[in-house]
């Protein structure tokens with residue numbers, strides 16, 4: 001069930017209707033009135049904005065009730081989510097004001113030519129004299145947007161703008177959304193390489209699998225700035241962080257638990273890889289056609305790789321069958337696939353991360369009575385396991401140490417850093433993962449990533465405060 005809010009502007013004729021009647025209609029329609037603003041007030045007539053939280057599917061009966069109520073006139077209904085998107089969510093802003101001809105000749109021609117020549121002679125100067133050192137691109141082709149699928153580059157833009165604003169607000173990284181109108185692997189690679197000179201890093205986003213693996217691999221090989229497919233690695237890192245803490249709460253060990261991962265696409269493949277690298281020994285990857293089994297044969301090269309890993313179980317079966325006795329379920333597939341019948345047969349103290357967006361694989365109300373720990377990707381529920389906990393800090397760290405790549409050591413360090421924000425004293429079923437608004441998250445991820453980059457020889461610069469620590 002999704003709760004959303006509406007702002008309803010109503011005109012009331014006080015001779016015919018009392019506000020209490022309106023409140024009662026809202027409540028009868030299943031709405032929860034959360035605020036009232038008086039827009040105009042008169043002796044007989046007034047206009048008010050009422051904000052109502054309502055189950056998504058129940059909006060029209062509520063509006064009908066209000067329209068039919070004698071003495072009320074519905075002026076308009078607005079959705080705060082749409083209002084927040086009017087005109088887009090980000091803008092560029094200059095760092096200096098150009099107030100006179102002297103300023104103009106410094107920031108533009110003729111002064112700028114001197115700077116261009118300096119960069120031409122030494123391209124490294126792009127990092128000190130342009131936006132490169134603090135700017136990344138958030139790039140998509142719109143083929144796997146959240147769990148909405150192939151909705152194209154225009155419809156993908158609000159998500160990319162959202163990521164860009166979070167990069168800026170949470171980690172002061174300037175991020176620019178690029179929504180590309182091609183789904184051709186070679187054309188995407190060529191285009192991303194062609195736009196790369198101005199950027200210090202590339203965050204690939206919502207590009208469908210298996211194309212995303214090849215696109216990322218090639219870009220990592222062919223560019224000298226970090227390229228990071230957020231849906232793969234950001235998601236794997238935050239899952240790892242959440243799982244490390246969830247296992248602490250349940251007193252289980254990663255090496256012992258049986259883990260079902262549902263949806264072996266961009267996120268699922270990377271989660272499986274990271275779990276295996278961290279010591280998981282009983283893994284059950286499942287996609288649309290059932291389990292990917294040890295010894296099986298698959299066209300998808302990543303699935304084929306999984307099928308050669310001895311920790312991957314060999315028994316085929318449906319999702320429901322394979323969930324019986326599992327300790328952990330990680331869903332990165334599609335919303336609303338499971339019900340309580342699927343998860344009630346899981347092992348005692350089960351852990352369920354239902355991370356499909358915007359709807360989790362199982363309704364929280366249905367899951368909660370049957371699991372010890374429950375998490376989703378959503379910000380309106382406790383335990384939000386979302387890659388937003390990762391991408392701001394990981395790029396902050398990578399940019400600050402001018403990392404060539406974001407390697408496995410940096411990813412594991414980021415996972416441990418996120419997990420460490422929740423202290424042992426704070427850890428409980430409802431709090432296995434810190435909030436994104438906890439300022440320690442970006443700071444700790446940044447530091448851990450820089451240290452891991454330095455120790456693995458991936459850093460091209462040592463930030464002054466770290467150099468001082470190392471001396």
Ligand SMILES: NC(=O)C1=CN([C@@H]2O[C@H](COP(=O)(O)OP(=O)(O)OC[C@H]3O[C@@H](n4cnc5c(N)ncnc54)[C@H](O)[C@@H]3O)[C@@H](O)[C@H]2O)C=CC1
Nearest residue numbers: 146147209263264265266267287288332356357377386387
């Ligand atoms: N909470 C978070 O931070 C994140 C959540 N996600 C969510 O995970 C989901 C998948 O994202 P991506 O891996 O980027 O997409 P993707 O398109 O690369 O992979 C999705 C995979 O799920 C499989 N799938 C679809 N329906 C299925 C079903 N009924 N049973 C089993 N497998 C099924 C598809 O065949 C595909 O292999 C989306 O809903 C996305 O919103 C993705 C990244 C981060």
Ligand SMILES: CC(=O)C(=O)O
Nearest residue numbers: 145146147231357387
């Ligand atoms: C959170 C995210 O990146 C996704 O759902 O695709």
Ligand SMILES: [Mg+2]
Nearest residue numbers: 146205206231
């Ligand atoms: Mg994504």
